Amino acid sequence: MCMDYDKLVKEFGAERFEVMPDELKDLRMAKYIVSHRDFLSISKKPFAIVSGRGPSGKFHLGHLATFMFVKQMQDKYKCRVFIPFSNDEKFLLRGISFEDAQNYAMDNLLDIIALGFDPELTDIIIDLYNLPQDLYNLAIRVSRKITYSTVKALLGFTSETNIGLSFYSAMQVAHILYPTMKYGLPSVVIVAIDQDPFIRLTRDIAEKLGYHKPGALHLGYIPSLQGEQKMSSSSPYSAIFTTDDPETVKKKVMNAFTGGRETLSLQKEKGGNPSICSVYAYLDLFGADTEQIKKDCVAGKRMCGDCKKELITLLNAFLDEHRRKREKSKNLVRKFLK
Amino acid sequence: MCMDYDKLVKEFGAERFEVMPDELKDLRMAKYIVSHRDFLSISKKPFAIVSGRGPSGKFHLGHLATFMFVKQMQDKYKCRVFIPFSNDEKFLLRGISFEDAQNYAMDNLLDIIALGFDPELTDIIIDLYNLPQDLYNLAIRVSRKITYSTVKALLGFTSETNIGLSFYSAMQVAHILYPTMKYGLPSVVIVAIDQDPFIRLTRDIAEKLGYHKPGALHLGYIPSLQGEQKMSSSSPYSAIFTTDDPETVKKKVMNAFTGGRETLSLQKEKGGNPSICSVYAYLDLFGADTEQIKKDCVAGKRMCGDCKKELITLLNAFLDEHRRKREKSKNLVRKFLK
Incomplete structure (x- = not known):
């Protein structure tokens, strides 16, 4: 689609x-x-x-x-x-x-x-x-x-x-x-x-x-983690849920669609394509220094594994904090549902 | 209709x-x-x-x-x-x-x-x-x-x-x-x-x-006061409203459709027809002794004027009481609109 x-x-x-x-x-x-x-x-x-x-x-x-x-x-x-x-x-x-x-x-x-x-x-x-x-x-x-x-x-x-x-x-x-x-x-x-x-x-x-x-x-x-245009709740590897545990996040990111080349050597030679890369998109949305990442990727100086590792760390830290806030939100429900 | x-x-x-x-x-x-x-x-x-x-x-x-x-x-x-x-x-x-x-x-x-x-x-x-x-x-x-x-x-x-x-x-x-x-x-x-x-x-x-x-x-x-099957809010003489004052009630009842004959003498001779009479219907609904009224009407012993007078008295007494209760109802609204 x-x-x-x-x-x-x-x-x-x-x-x-x-x-x-x-x-x-x-x-x-x-x-x-x-x-x-x-x-x-x-x-x-x-x-x-x-x-x-x-x-x-x-x-x-x-x-x-x-x-x-x-x-x-x-x-x-x-x-x-x-x-x-x-x-x-x-x-x-x-x-x-x-x-x-x-x-x-x-x-x-x-x-x-x-x-x-x-x-x-x-x-x-x-x-x-x-x-x-x-x-x-x-x-x-x-x-x-x-x-x-x-x-x-x-x-x-x-x-x-x-x-x-x-x-x-x-x-x-x-x-x-x-x-x-x-x-x-x-x-x-x-x-x-x-x-x-x-x-x-x-x-x-x-x-x-x-x-x-x-x-x-x-x-x-x-974009979805599988490279489709939209995340889908029904396709298990397509989306990361806020309640996913760190291990699940890791698995999903490791399986994600990237803009990388077929082989490491090809990637080093020709560089990757951040514009179609779901991992890059998420690094961008969740606050990584994507200017540097983009340069390095395109120049063939950064491999997909590096990006995936960075994203896993970034998302798990973010989600850990989010889940803590989510627990605290239970006490705030009444303030919002006036 | x-x-x-x-x-x-x-x-x-x-x-x-x-x-x-x-x-x-x-x-x-x-x-x-x-x-x-x-x-x-x-x-x-x-x-x-x-x-x-x-x-x-x-x-x-x-x-x-x-x-x-x-x-x-x-x-x-x-x-x-x-x-x-x-x-x-x-x-x-x-x-x-x-x-x-x-x-x-x-x-x-x-x-x-x-x-x-x-x-x-x-x-x-x-x-x-x-x-x-x-x-x-x-x-x-x-x-x-x-x-x-x-x-x-x-x-x-x-x-x-x-x-x-x-x-x-x-x-x-x-x-x-x-x-x-x-x-x-x-x-x-x-x-x-x-x-x-x-x-x-x-x-x-x-x-x-x-x-x-x-x-x-x-x-x-x-029935409506005009003899139609149904009271209509838009036809002024067809219905009596709970807020009508005694003079209005009187006017409406005096104009009502009855089961009476064209002339008094014909009524005395042949008797009236309570089954099509709106005044009779209202006397019945609002508690008059209609058994006696029916007998007298059919026997030509009771004229439409008598019934109308009785209905005016009955309705005005009823509505007077109803309006008093209606005023008091203002204090009860909260009890009903829970």
Whole structure:
């Protein structure tokens, strides 16, 4: 599966950054920003960030990287962050049990809280756990503006789609407009680019309800360890989960797809290719000195084994710390689920 | 508009009472019970009553009579009563403003509380005001079992129907199953017979979710003062509202359709026809000695003016008392909206 971002951006009518804004370019996720909507105008004044989580499994490093980015944005802009957990959608879409839909949400919640979000500036809502009345009311107001034929055309629903999933479109729009309704702040949605149809739907509804149209930062996918474009929770060697123990992390990294040559001597002669290397991508995301690594790799002075060892050390130190924070997060849940 | 109850009962596959059960026959609304589903089996053990209110205007005597019946059922069976207010549906269906959907609910709530429901045994939920998380969760579980093609076939929705209204089908099913989910009590729904499609849908879903199938008591309509089969909130002389002042009540009753003859002398000679008389119907519902009235009317010994005078006195005394209780209800709202 290879996503053609250029095609999507063009098809969706989103904007490219001609020059990456200063505030974003020093963030490690900046290179994953594919496109945006109205970010430059909205970010001039106070705004809120909306970035949801659809909990259908455990948290992996791809999920974590996105929310690390959201947290960095909160620090940079001192902005309100709203994190809706759409476990209703996952229950309706995936056929998981109701209990799993709740358990995954509670589990993932700890990973997010562990990243250090400011509880005063962060609202987390789990649709099937602490849905506020005013969010349901907003979803109802939104739903009056959306016909079945709209969701059919936009999202590919059929007459056999359950009515919960159709209604969830309204709930998702309500998630995006919630900070605007509640605090009068325009929303910037941080989201994978393939979710843009919801942004377009929301911009349309926002206008009808008299709210500020939401903006967006569209993210591309963090590559999988196997070199696919996107990490998959179902393929065991594709993703590292936040709860993986050091030995598992080691195994997965040792099996990872790299940009190295077939043999050591070829690598020394011709150099590797960091741009397709999943190990390089993770070293970059988790804070290694990749400028030097890149030079050495391309020059044939650094072997894949060195990078893998460095990544194993880096990730295990990071995850060790993350798991400690994750344990402490259990005491903070109430602060976030207001 | 004349509803053919026989046809509906047959078409819907509901049951007629061969003999009206003792517990019901002494209730003044008994003659409005058209049919039922499983009432005789469910009422042998503890059960809950569900009877909803769709607040799209002020309360009139037709609404009041239904809830007086529900209250009498609570007294008789000491049963739990659940009264869901579907102001979400009214907002989605009627195009009323969001504010009106809330205001009508709060207004109608006072009329219901004024009837003397036991707060310990009565749950009132206004969907857009105090929707409990567990009711939303139940609606989501229900919605996974209903496709768009089902609501299309059952309720006549089209692709231009808004997705909120489609989803409301799941919410209504959840309303009916709520006491079963929450307290383990099978529900008996007290409802106008034309709402039976929702009962059938709920019985189907209940089975799929492993809940006891709800039963029902189907009510026919209280006639309008103008002799139509159903009171209408939009036709000013058709219904008496609980907030009508004594002078208005007098005017409406004086204008009411009766079973009387064209002239006094013809009435004395041939007698009147109580079975088509709206004034007689209201005297009956609000506790007059209708056995004697009927005899005298048919015998030509009682004129329509007498009946109208008696009804004006009766209703104004009743409404005077009701409005007093309605005022006091304002202090009880919190007890019911748990």
